[in-house]
Amino acid sequence: MFDKKYSYLGAHLQGSEIRRLFATSMRPNVISLAGGLPHADSFPNDEMAGAVSGLLTREKEIYLQYGGSRGNRDGFEAARCRMQKRGIDVPAEEIIITSGSQQVIDLMTKVFVDEGDTILMEDPTFVGALGVFRNYKARLEGIPMQEDGIDLDALEGRLGAGIKVKFMYLIPNFQNPTGLTTSIEKRMRILDLARQYDFLILEDDPYGELWFTGGPDDVRPIKAWDTEGRVVYTSSFSKIISPGIRIAWAAAPSGVIDRFDMARQMMDVCSNPLMQGVANELCSSGFLDAHIERLRGVYARQAETMLAALEKHMPDGVTWTKPDGGFYVWLTLPEGTDTLDMLKNALDADVAYVIGSAFSPDSGSRNALRLSFCHESESAIAEGIQRLAAVVRKRLISSE
Amino acid sequence: MFDKKYSYLGAHLQGSEIRRLFATSMRPNVISLAGGLPHADSFPNDEMAGAVSGLLTREKEIYLQYGGSRGNRDGFEAARCRMQKRGIDVPAEEIIITSGSQQVIDLMTKVFVDEGDTILMEDPTFVGALGVFRNYKARLEGIPMQEDGIDLDALEGRLGAGIKVKFMYLIPNFQNPTGLTTSIEKRMRILDLARQYDFLILEDDPYGELWFTGGPDDVRPIKAWDTEGRVVYTSSFSKIISPGIRIAWAAAPSGVIDRFDMARQMMDVCSNPLMQGVANELCSSGFLDAHIERLRGVYARQAETMLAALEKHMPDGVTWTKPDGGFYVWLTLPEGTDTLDMLKNALDADVAYVIGSAFSPDSGSRNALRLSFCHESESAIAEGIQRLAAVVRKRLISSE
Structure with missing residues (x-):
């Protein structure tokens, strides 16, 4: 009944890619390196x-x-x-x-x-x-x-x-x-x-x-x-x-x-x-000043854990940014790798990220993805990167 | 710098008439029969x-x-x-x-x-x-x-x-x-x-x-x-x-x-x-069920107070609605009376209402106004209506 009634905008709305991912990444067992949800232990x-x-x-x-x-x-x-x-x-x-x-x-x-x-x-x-x-x-x-x-x-x-x-x-x-x-x-x-x-x-x-x-x-x-x-x-x-x-x-x-x-x-x-x-x-x-000082320490350690795990597990040809703050690392795979296509394998391996093209004004960055170190514990971050690296390695081998 | 940059909407925005009134009706001494703000005593x-x-x-x-x-x-x-x-x-x-x-x-x-x-x-x-x-x-x-x-x-x-x-x-x-x-x-x-x-x-x-x-x-x-x-x-x-x-x-x-x-x-x-x-x-x-039952009593008494005061003080030629619930009474003055023009007199007399035309899709209802009995105490409501009735009476005499 409604389909013919929507406005131009109403008919062309697209939900947030990230929000859509939430449903899957919230599954138990999935380590979510996807959403930018702050670490809940720290909520005051x-x-x-x-x-x-x-x-x-x-x-x-x-x-x-x-x-x-x-x-x-x-x-x-x-x-x-x-x-x-x-x-x-x-x-x-x-x-x-x-x-x-x-x-x-x-x-x-x-x-x-x-x-x-x-x-x-x-x-x-x-x-x-x-x-x-x-x-x-x-x-x-x-x-x-x-x-x-x-x-x-x-x-x-x-x-x-x-x-x-x-x-x-x-x-x-x-x-x-x-x-x-x-x-x-x-x-x-x-x-x-x-x-x-x-x-x-x-x-x-x-x-x-x-x-x-x-x-x-x-x-x-x-x-x-x-x-x-x-x-x-x-x-x-x-x-x-x-x-x-x-x-x-x-x-x-x-x-x-x-x-x-x-x-x-x-x-x-x-x-x-x-x-x-x-x-x-x-x-x-x-x-709040003291709280933010604590948060800096928490997120710095979580970032460090992620960067160390990336260094340890990611194969050659994969690069990533080294943030001085905030919540995110940007990972770039070799040209031609499609992180949207790879996401299914990642979710099968119980680890979630956000595809790079979601962040691009012209849907570029198809070989990139966003990792967030804000939400999971240090041990989950390390485990998540290990899982992701296995998925990436398999993908790079199969595309050779 | 910004004036030439606004979008069509940005350049044509109009704030809420009611919101604009707030500044004035929030003045101490003003009895506000304007905004639809619930009675604060009842907040749980x-x-x-x-x-x-x-x-x-x-x-x-x-x-x-x-x-x-x-x-x-x-x-x-x-x-x-x-x-x-x-x-x-x-x-x-x-x-x-x-x-x-x-x-x-x-x-x-x-x-x-x-x-x-x-x-x-x-x-x-x-x-x-x-x-x-x-x-x-x-x-x-x-x-x-x-x-x-x-x-x-x-x-x-x-x-x-x-x-x-x-x-x-x-x-x-x-x-x-x-x-x-x-x-x-x-x-x-x-x-x-x-x-x-x-x-x-x-x-x-x-x-x-x-x-x-x-x-x-x-x-x-x-x-x-x-x-x-x-x-x-x-x-x-x-x-x-x-x-x-x-x-x-x-x-x-x-x-x-x-x-x-x-x-x-x-x-x-x-x-x-x-x-x-x-x-x-x-x-x-x-x-909440019990609370709403109490609110019904509070607002019913406040409405009753307003209706009784209108009955007592308003001159002939003025009519109003008799609500069975909610927050509002709609008052209609004789054709030709302009409630926007009258508002200045009302505010001078320390009582506020909302002009009728604010509620009209084609800016009609110029001789009407909205009174709310939700916010003020019963004694303030009675006093406010008395003040308003004096303003109305003066206006009707001067327009004769």
Whole structure:
């Protein structure tokens, strides 16, 4: 009855490839190196329950009522607290609290992009952003990734050829899916090019505080140098408190925030005020700083375990990135290997990954895959890589 | 810098009229008969804090992790629990848990409506739905409201004239903004017409359990008679637990739910699993049934207070609806009175309402306004109506 009634978008919707994988990768026995689900042992459940209880006793009118559609004071304070540690100091008027950074990507595209408009992005990039851009029928231009961020020559070539760009979507720190970090020099140069060619930047920074070595100066957001309000910055509590909290934010000039606000009123009205309160409690008590320091250690060890296992088990001809933070390693198999085709064998061997082409604006990266070291224990990661390496070895032999 | 960059939608966004009013109506001293904010005294803060604490101790992996994009088992159970009490029995596959019913309205329009498609609705209707429909550039056709629901002769006239309709948006119970309830006979007839003229129905039922007299048979949702899956039903915990919880749902055929799911993955990924757990705890413990029974008493008394004050203070020529449940009374002033123009006087007199035209698909109802009895105490409601009546009286005299 419904099939003839769908809108163009409704008829052409494609679910997230990653979400589809969840069903399989959640099977018992499967070691999931697929989804970007944070390590659950680290979730601060006691601190959250304590914060909820305190807030609900003191101020139920605020915490259970409708919140402001742009956010509540708690949310603004919590977002400012995280940003200030990264060199970004913006007033509350330049912040909107959202239900995940996914919502910021949706808002940015809704408010700036008409059908056929061009968005630039790293290739590969976050699958959830690609899905949004495609839903709005944007023209997607991927710029190839190098070890230290996008290929600037390629970018300048495109811009010099006269393409008109609405915005560039970037994940400068511990990028999803490659784990790579854009050098400070490249960040400055990208901002210069944005000025020169008059485009905006959507800077997505969910993992920015989860460095393994170094410190905040190595992962300073582009937004920190943005004097003209050209950068829309987004980050989230999903990876530093818990994804279930559904609290993220964007920082942008107040005129843009006003547009986001009007659009979001028609989408989901407001974000949960109680969860904004919890985020602020955990920030202002100092708990979150210590917690993030612990998370850095946990994820650094898990990454190390994965890298050591890859080194030990993967056959020649396979290469991978070495992240300085975040959740992901990007594995590249010899040209011609199809990781989509290989996925069935991997799942048969009880190990899951995400296929590379899911992250590519033009469905390239067919011989690549994303591994995440965030979710499983160290021993499961080691075992998972061993299983995967066996699958890869078999595949490479059979294709010889 | 941004002004020339906005998309068509971004440049034409209009915020909610009601949200704009909030700033003013939140001023101290102002008695707000404007927003549909539930009475905060009734928020079950202790029960919620208890539920949170229990859930986080037992199962932090589930409640703090990413949830399913269609919802978690707790959410499905909670939604089924509420619907079963209303005569709707659907399996979990036919449910999606959303961040407010506003998101269902957005999803429905996104998945079914292309630019220029026709949506039918009660006139007046919920302002948040009008905003969504306008953002998607739908063609809006309002059907005038009568005491017992829309004017069926007008509806049949339009349908008989051959207009092609994607869906009809209805709030059959204690409608926002009129407080009116569609008779059971009219519900059956509307469903018949939907079959005959092949359109869908989006049935929005946030207040359905908040009756003052009678019982579930008087407010049985259209969905309860829907044997072919033509009705997309939505309801929410906003008005029976708290708006801050941001948990609502839609029930529809599984094919439609799949489309909603794919679209929502790109909007906000998932709803908070912990809040779904809280909703389910309060339902399954039996607390919520008793709580709703108390709310019925609270809102019935507040409505009674408002109606008595209107009777006592309003001058001749002013009429209003007499709701059997919900949050709202719809007040109509003599033809030619402009309630937008009068609002300034009302705010000067420290009382707030929402102008009638905000609820009209064609900006009609200029001589009407919405009063809500949900938020203020009984004494404030009585005082607020007295203030408003003085403003109205002055306005009617000056226009003579």
